[in-house]
Amino acid sequence: MELKEILPELKRGDYIHFEDFYNQTNKSLFFTALLIVKDEHLANDLVQDTYVKMFEKISSIDERQNIHYYLVQITRNLALNIYNQRKKEIGDEELLLLKTGTYHLYPHYDECEAILSVLDEEIEREVVTYHVLFEYKFKEIAKLVDKPLGTVLWIYNKAIKKLKERVVR
């Protein structure tokens, strides 16, 4: 069943297809959170919080909109809040590691990590993930990361160039 078909049911409080809805969306949300907070357990908590947040406003969600994108927006905002909170709490050295992503980002996701970790900037990982894995359009990504479309295009092209140079078979 498609997400847009399940959403009206959820609005009515009918949870019969909620597990299906969860299975179609939770991996993207988990990965979105993981890219930012770089902590598997925290990312899992943020996924749960995302669904709760969605239900807090479910009656006002426009059924025509892309619900996957809407959920990713929530997860990203929640993750950024956590990231900014942690930034205040941790030391400079740890922050540097967090920013540059030079420590082991995704302990259980070696393959993805191996590819994405060659990128220098967090925003590059995000743009590549949203476009390649979530298949978002660049204008959707621009809105999500709050940057002009031209900048997003440039970041993507730069990231792909780096991947071409740095990823070896």
Added chain:
Amino acid sequence: MKKEEIITKLKSSYEQIETQPFNNDLISRCEDARLNQEVIETNKKFAFPFKLIFPIASTCLIAGIIALSVTLPRIRGEISSSIDNPSTVTLTKAKSVISNEIMLASILTDNNDLGLRSLRLARSEKNQSLGYEETISLIHEYLLTGELLLNKENFVTNIYYNEDENHPYQYLMEVSYTDDLNNLSYQFYYSEYKRYEYDDEDDLDEISIIFEGELIIDNETYQVNGYRENEEDEYQIETNIYYLNERILSIEQETEINENEYTYTYYRNNHEYRKVSQEVKIDNNKKEMSISVEENNKELEFQFEYLTENKIYCEFELEEGDVESEIELMIEERADYYIYKAPGKEDIIIYKD
């Protein structure tokens, strides 16, 4: 590694990621949230002072208007590009050119009533050459559209960051044109991004700006896409306009300082049926314009030279039956009408209304 290989690898490794399975506890948390939101909404409804709706709406409207005129960019003319700057939208020369060319397109398409439609349809149905009076009428129409090109000060173009969610584009361009005869306007919602082209050695060769969006004229929506490139003072723009997913018009434009060249190609049922080329030059403060129209395997060409502000010389070839003749026409603009004079022909007056 090649781009396609990286993308495939990334996708397949992502597919293999296993995440936390669904837990029924989540349902109870979500249901609590859903029920709480309904209570909040109900409370809001009761608490809202209905009497204030009108004053609040009016204030918002006025504030919005003030915000638009004071804080949002409202820039006319040629200002440097700001595509990478999220805080302002400025009108570059290229954008100004696009606004003008679409306006002209809206005037030249069959989707408006400026008298061109019936004339052209009648002609195509008869498949006959035009007589003198019909040709003058056609010249008059093109002369007026050419005038639009020259009267750029009559265009008002404003570009804003689009906030209308019904149109998922970055910018809103509002354009209006007013003169003695016309009062036209349109809205163009669009997004644009850079396209990078690389040569065989993977070095950056060219950057062009791709744009796509929706054009709204007289409550009708048209889809638009195209690109623009510029080198120093030279701009090249191609715009395609679609109606119900069918291309109806392509506009190619090359513009340099004091020189504009337009080609409008019209489509019906995905087939080209008319091409209008228009070139406008200003040389030593002297304005010249040439127009050629290709339709039904026939080509008409008109040359205009602006002798004074109100006096225009025009040259064209007239085909009447099997006889072809070259006509030298003098066009004078008076307060309420235009008068067309040619040796051996009766004067033709066309009123401005």
